[in-house]
Amino acid sequence: MSMELAQASLRFEKLTPAHQERCARFENQEDELVKFLREDAWHQQCLKISTTYLVFRDGEETGIPLGYVALLNDSIRIEENSTLGERMRGKGVRYHYLPALKVGRFAVDSRFQRQGIGGGMLDFAVQTAQDISNDVGCRFLVVDSKRPAEAFYARNGFKPLIHAKSETIKMYLDLAEK
Numbered sequence: 001m002s003m004e005l006a007q008a009s010l011r012f013e014k015l016t017p018a019h020q021e022r023c024a025r026f027e028n029q030e031d032e033l034v035k036f037l038r039e040d041a042w043h044q045q046c047l048k049i050s051t052t053y054l055v056f057r058d059g060e061e062t063g064i065p066l067g068y069v070a071l072l073n074d075s076i077r078i079e080e081n082s083t084l085g086e087r088m089r090g091k092g093v094r095y096h097y098l099p100a101l102k103v104g105r106f107a108v109d110s111r112f113q114r115q116g117i118g119g120g121m122l123d124f125a126v127q128t129a130q131d132i133s134n135d136v137g138c139r140f141l142v143v144d145s146k147r148p149a150e151a152f153y154a155r156n157g158f159k160p161l162i163h164a165k166s167e168t169i170k171m172y173l174d175l176a177e178k
């Protein structure tokens with residue numbers, strides 16, 4: 001399936017308790033991301049800490065989720081990246097922290113990876129951030145990327161915020177450049 005076709009045929013649903021059985025069948029190579037969806041996502045949503053969106057193939061009303069993305073508010077400290085800091089100061093921005101939407105958890109079921117579904121999910125996150133920014137300031141989409149997923153985010157326009165030797169890398173997408 002082409003990437004464009006995958007993106008066009010996706011449907012996003014906000015997580016509810018009614019999805020529980022279908023979430024129990026979600027598979028991913030990262031156990032922690034499976035556990036989050038099965039055990040924590042709804043609790044966190046009730047606490048207003050993150051909101052999870054499930055991805056389904058359009059037209060399949062009872063299928064398993066192809067993937068999910070959990071979103072929450074965040075901010076980034078622009079001095080953490082000297083290029084970004086200088087660019088924002090050049091625009092007259094004097095704040096140290098700027099508002100962002102964070103991709104908290106992000107996973108595609110192992111059986112459906114490399115079909116463009118992750119790319120479609122990022123498009124959804126970008127669109128959500130753009131919609132929010134119409135009403136409430138929101139300049140960046142950010143993620144603490146697991147190392148193996150770094151190429152995936154880079155391919156979708158994310159840049160490293162901080163170059164640090166850690167298990168995850170903080171990356172950002174400037175919504176004003178989209």
Ligand SMILES: CC(C)(COP(=O)(O)OP(=O)(O)OC[C@H]1O[C@@H](n2cnc3c(N)ncnc32)[C@H](O)[C@@H]1OP(=O)(O)O)[C@@H](O)C(=O)NCCC(=O)NCCS
Pocket residue numbers: 028029030033105106107108109112113114115116117118119120143144145146148149151152155
């Ligand atoms: C990262 C992930 C969400 C990507 O989902 P996906 O549906 O496979 O992504 P897409 O099909 O839209 O994009 C695939 C492209 O992204 C890049 N990519 C995806 N996974 C990659 C990986 N593990 N290593 C390197 N590049 C990768 C490649 O460029 C790939 O293109 P190719 O198949 O032509 O080589 C999925 O692999 C996943 O669930 N990984 C495990 C969990 C994880 O790391 N989540 C991110 C947490 S921050």
